[in-house]
Amino acid sequence: YLFDNENYYKPDSIFLSVEKADGITVDKLNCNKIKNFLMNYREKIISDFRVKLGDECGGFLSGMVFGEKRFLGDDVKNTLYRTGIGHIMAVSGLHVSVMAMFIMRQFKRLHLNKFVSFGFVNIFMAVMVIMANAPLSAIRASIMFDIAYSAGLFRRKNDTFNSLAIAILIICIVNPYVIYSQGFLLSVAGTFGIGVFAPYMVKKLSADTFSKRFIRNFAMMLCASVAIMPLSMLYFDEVSIISPITNILIVPLCTACMIIGMIYTFTGGLIPILDSAGGIIKIILLISGKLSELDFSYISCGNDFPA
Numbered sequence: 427y428l429f430d431n432e433n434y435y436k437p438d439s440i441f442l443s444v445e446k447a448d449g450i451t452v453d454k455l456n457c458n459k460i461k462n463f464l465m466n467y468r469e470k471i472i473s474d475f476r477v478k479l480g481d482e483c484g485g486f487l488s489g490m491v492f493g494e495k496r497f498l499g500d501d502v503k504n505t506l507y508r509t510g511i512g513h514i515m516a517v518s519g520l521h522v523s524v525m526a527m528f529i530m531r532q533f534k535r536l537h538l539n540k541f542v543s544f545g546f547v548n549i550f551m552a553v554m555v556i557m558a559n560a561p562l563s564a565i566r567a568s569i570m571f572d573i574a575y576s577a578g579l580f581r582r583k584n585d586t587f588n589s590l591a592i593a594i595l596i597i598c599i600v601n602p603y604v605i606y607s608q609g610f611l612l613s614v615a616g617t618f619g620i621g622v623f624a625p626y627m628v629k630k631l632s633a634d635t636f637s638k639r640f641i642r643n644f645a646m647m648l649c650a651s652v653a654i655m656p657l658s659m660l661y662f663d664e665v666s667i668i669s670p671i672t673n674i675l676i677v678p679l680c681t682a683c684m685i686i687g688m689i690y691t692f693t694g695g696l697i698p699i700l701d702s703a704g705g706i707i708k709i710i711l712l713i714s715g716k717l718s719e720l721d722f723s724y725i726s727c728g729n730d731f732p733a
Contacts, residue, residue, distance in 0.1 A: 436603035437562070437610065461556055468492055468557040471691050479704040486707050487700075489515040490680060491687035493558045502711065507662065508718040510651070510669020514680045517554070518563035518613055522571055524681055525554055525688055540579055548572065550692070557691075562597060562604055563613035569593040570617070586621040590614065608661050612654060619653025620646060640674070647673045659727045668723045672714070679710050 435441075444450075472494060476484030485497030495503070495515050506512040514520065526547050533543040551571070555564045570589045577584035594614060597604055604610045624646040633639040647670035658665045666672070686703040717723055 433603070433606040437601065437607035439601055439603075464553060464556050465559075471695070472497075474690075474695055475687070475700070478700045479707070482711070483704045483707045486711070487683060487687050487703055490684045491521075491691060493517040493561055493564075505711070505714050505718045508664060508666055508724040509672045509676070509714040510666030511672050511676050511680065511714065513612075513616065514677065514684075516563055516609060516613075517558040517561050519567035519570070519617060520677075520681070521554070521558075521684065522551060522564060522567040524684055526551060526571055526575075528685060528688070544575060544579060547575070554688075562607055562610040566590075566593045566597060566610070566613055566617070569596055586617075586625075590617055590621065608657075612657050612661075615653045615657055616650055619650035623653055624649035643674050644670050647671075662727065664724045664726055666724050668717060668720075672717060676710055676713060679706050683707055683710070 431443075472484075472488045472492065475487045475491075476497065478484065479487060481497060482499070482502065485494075485499075486502065488494040489498055493516055498515070503512070506515065529547055529550050530543060533546065538546075548568075551568050555561075555568060558564055570586075570593050573589040573592060574584045574586075576582075597610070627649050628642050628645045631638065631642045631645060633642045650673075651666075651669045655665060683703045683706050686699050686706075689697055690700055
């Protein structure tokens with residue numbers, strides 16, 4: 427009764443509510459064996475992260491790899507959102523593209539057929555989406571990746587705007603109520619900002635020197651922030667102002683940790699590389715913590731300045 431629970435749960439395909447639970451029994455049908463196996467394996471890997479890296483760093487890595495935020499403290503969450511990198515805790519296009527590109531590069535070294543490689547990449551993406559509990563942002567990113575990659579296979583030109591529209595259409599046909607999902611709207615807005623709006627705005631900016639590349643990347647991040655800001659002001663109490671800079675400086679470090687976490691996950695922990703991820707995470711938390719303490723790093727949506 428404290429929030430619009432009907433529109434909150436409908437995007438998750440929950441349409442019924444029960445007022446009285448008297449006389450209800452639960453029968454275990456042993457369905458979804460593959461999903462249950464993957465979710466149990468996910469919990470094992472998350473436990474490994476926390477045991478080997480500690481609660482804070484392990485919880486941070488769990489968020490980056492699986493989108494699992496229950497082990498993150500409120501202070502860490504506020505720090506990430508104030509610095510504008512909270513999106514790394516939602517499995518989305520960044521996660522899917524990093525994993526897909528890494529796997530495809532390995533298959534390319536093995537000189538594997540492109541269609542076979544495409545099939546294997548989809549299997550890995552499906553496993554990752556299931557272990558992340560199938561967030562809409564990851565499903566959207568997987569559909570867009572399939573469209574982009576298959577364009578090359580069938581000698582067609584990929585268009586990000588069309589791919590985004592097709593992904594939205596497919597997801598909304600399955601469940602039209604996703605238009606009420608905050609995560610879905612933020613994912614679509616961010617993808618439009620970085621994939622459609624930003625390339626149009628920076629197409630005349632050259633990138634032949636380091637300084638020009640930095641300016642061009644900053645402009646692209648700024649476009650993404652502009653696309654997301656109306657929704658951020660609607661859903662959150664604060665909006666980050668420094669997100670274009672932090673996304674350039676900090677997200678590459680997060681990407682490195684993500685790759686380490688994925689390698690550990692898909693190899694079953696056979697490669698002992700988590701310690702390096704722990705060191706990088708400590709640097710990320712230190713930098714983001716210092717930046718979030720700056721008065722100008724964020725604005726409150728309750729004041730008159732945004733308007």
